[in-house]
Amino acid sequence: MTDPLLRLYPAAYRAAYGQEIVDVHREMTADMPRAARLRADADLAAHAVRVRLGLDSASRAGRFFALAAxxxxxxxxxxxxxxxxxxxxGLVRSPAPVWVQLSTMDGARAAYLLLSLLVCLGAVIALTGRWLPGAAMAVCGLLGTAVQWVAATPSPGEGAVAPVTAALLTAAVVLSCPPDRRGDKQLSTAAGVMAAAAWFPVVVVDTGAFGVTTDYGAWPMLVLALTGAVLAVRARSSGLRELGAMAMASSPLVAHAYTDAWLELRPVLGLFLLLPVAAALTACFQAVRRRR
Incomplete structure (x- = not known):
């Protein structure tokens, strides 16, 4: 079984490491039961595909997605x-009793809320130390959301393109993270802080505690851009890699801003300026810092 799997690797990689891969794999799986051997074969195939796509932990793309995931x-x-x-x-504010609202909720709405809850719980589990089950849960929620949007609004003109694209892109970024770079504690902590800082103030505004009625999704994007800038400053880099990773991670926030702005492009286009502006300011700050 090892030889067919070995062919999944690029030719140059096979020539350099092929025999070593075969020897290690055979030694590792020699006494394994059939189920465990199949899992080991699947891991080897996944690694081969990652190497072929340039998404292994040794590649620049792999390290980039490990930062973005x-x-x-x-x-x-x-x-x-x-x-x-x-x-x-809305449930609390409505004059109708809660049980009446819940009993009259349609199935599509209930499924969407459950999928959203799955994404939230999965992200919390992944970012607090159990990456694999948490990421799997979140990806299932994202893919389920995409399927539901397509099923509910089959016409692209009805606003389904943005959330479907965002869900698929987010799932792809999470799955592209190399296995041995998953669950980095510092990055997970920074991501968790970013999520809290992006979510809580918007919830406070939505309660009507302030006179602001909407930010067109600007606040979460601003928090994401500032997070990338802080990571770049701490790493003493130009900021291109960090802000690029934030741009790769931003699709759910962009889609949310688009739907919040009633499918108007102009407020959302302004959000795209946040990341390049943050990158430019970070590069200027690093240049001044080096001269001192």
Whole structure:
């Protein structure tokens, strides 16, 4: 079984490491039961595909997605969390009894809320130390959300393109993280702080405690951009890699802003300036810092 799996690797990689891979795999799986051997074969095939796509931990792309993945999870949780809290606020404010509202809720709405809850719980579990089950839960929620949007609004003109694209991109970023770089404690902590800072003030505004009625999704994007800038300053880098990772993770927030702005492009286009502006300011700060 090892030889067919070995062919999944690029030719140059096989020539350099092929025999070593075969020897290690055979030694490791020699005394394994059939089920465990199949899992080991699947891991080897997954690694081969990652190497072929340039997404292994040794590649630049692999390290980039390892940086972006926790923030993609956090951004997905912010989007889903805002949907859940706004639904709950409407439930509490309504003069109708809660049990009446829940009993008359249609199945599609209930499924969407459950999928959003799955994304939030998965992100929390992944960012607090159990990456694999948490990320799997969040990805299932994201893919379920995408399927539901397609089923409910089959016409692209009805606003389904943005949330479907965001859900699929977020799932792809999370799955692209190399296995041996998952669950980095510092990045997970930063992503969790970012999610809390992006979510809580918007919820407070939605309660009517302030005169602001909407921010068109600007606040969560601003928090994401500032997080990238802080990571760049701490790493003493130019900021291009960190802000690029934040841009890769931002699709749920962009989609949320688009739907919040009643599918108007102009407020959302302004949000795209936040990341390049943050990158430019970070690069200027680092240049001044080096001259001192």
């Amino acid at each position: 926790p923030f993609a999870l956090a951004a997905g949780a912010v989007d889903s969390g805002l949907h859940l809290t706004r639904w709950y606020a």
